[in-house]
Amino acid sequence: MGLHVVVPTHTTRHLHACVSSLLRQTRRPDHIVVSTDTDDPALGQALAAFSDAPCPILHVARARQSGPRLNQVRNNALRALDAIATDDDLVLVVDGDTMLECTAIEDHASSKADVVIPYRVMLDEATTSALAPGLFEVPVGRPDPWRETLMSEADASALRGRTSRYRRHVMLRRMRLGKRHKPKILGGHHAIRWRCLVAVNGYDERYVSWGWDDDDMALRLHMLGVRVEIAVDRIMAFQLWHPSRSPGSPIDAQHYAMFREPRRSPEAIRGLRHPLEQDDPNVSIISPIS
Template sequence: MEQKNIRTSVLISTYNWPEALKRSVGGMLSQTVMPGEIVIADDGSGPGTAAVIDSLRAESPVPIIHVWQEDRGFRKSMILNKAIARMTGDYVLQIDGDVIPSRHFVSDHLELAERGFFVCGSRVRLSPEVTRRVLSDEHFRPTLFNMPLSFAANSLRSRLLRHWMATRYGRRIDHLRGCNMAFWRDDLIRVNGFNEDLTQWGHEDGEIAFRLHFAGVGKKSLKMGGCVYHLYHPEASRSGEQRHLDELERVKQGRISRCDNGIDKYLKQ
């Protein structure tokens, strides 16, 4: 499918880290191929985040939509659904607000966009020192020389290898990172979006990937292109992880393709 025929919406989730969000959205505004719109899913951030978004709107050539909900604890799945419901694009490129997309992120993802597939991309985890430099100097860019060697390969680009690896690498369904994924919006709606019964950290990405799989949507991996640079931060609490793992296992065992508590309540009738 020709890239020009796909209207893209970038989905960025965030919570109370406006400095990182500024760099994340800034990376989207420096793409070699621009998305159609940027939709920010804000799980209850304070006024600092809104101020950053307003300043970014002033320089953005594409619409930036801020979808906010009150802070009532971790409700990422809910705010993602609300944001997807507001989108106008056909293809959703999902990242987190603590990653910076590489310059060819959109272009490389669109190369692999194909009906009947969702796509999982790669990340490069930055060290605390490089993260500090990224946040303090807007002109500083991560390079092969300042990133951990174990992640360096994820930042390489090769069109030939990108296409060759698409259906050969990472074939396990939950071999993925929610900070770098792409979906057809109507596929997300078909499985009723993210599962809002998952109200703690983790595995909402793997859970929806399995539901898409059971709905007949294939998986591709985006390697050798389209990576994101993950800013360092302390790990989130995993105190409620087992509840999510139990739900994931229920989906796998029951081959469930649609969740009950999802996006449908936000869609226009």
């Protein structure tokens, strides 16, 4: 079974930290696909630092469209994997502002589930700014020293509480109770079997910008009847600080209306098949494929 990592981003900010964390894993990914919502040469230049990486790295770039299109960027990465991935392969999606602890990919790969739902610890501005260049040179193993240095007891307590809630959602689903999209996935850190991604037609590209896109994906996966593993406090990621938009933008209301549409099929309306129109993506090889 293969494991491929998709990294969607639109900026060089924190990208080096993200990819570096993927290369210090106890189990390296079979492929890393960095998919960018822009064809800014700065992204390719930043990735060139990994030209001798020990696993294949692909860069999928296309010109910026009318506003951010996160789901389309995710799908562009999946299209690049189409000739590589097999049914039982796991696709791990990690945002470009997120670092994985060194055992994360090994732990994801050990799962027998169709969908793995982990979470992340959000680092504040001071902690993010203080991260030392030598952070990625620390010994790799169990337990990962990042848990000791980057995660507080309050973080650990919050993750335990979230684990309990998510497991309760799983139990309610078995009794045909609860909300149809729960437990939901975290867009910035989740893993899905390739066959399931194909079955739901990938991510719905009608969701542009942010808001309700993760809920939509979770709902369609649950409609498919996937097996879920709750790994909130078992597989750890750390999201680096950066300024973010305020919630409640007009696009949120549009996305919520789409999310509430009646469903007869788990397939995305505009997904891997029937995508939104875009300029043709360009796929380049950063680190050679063996």
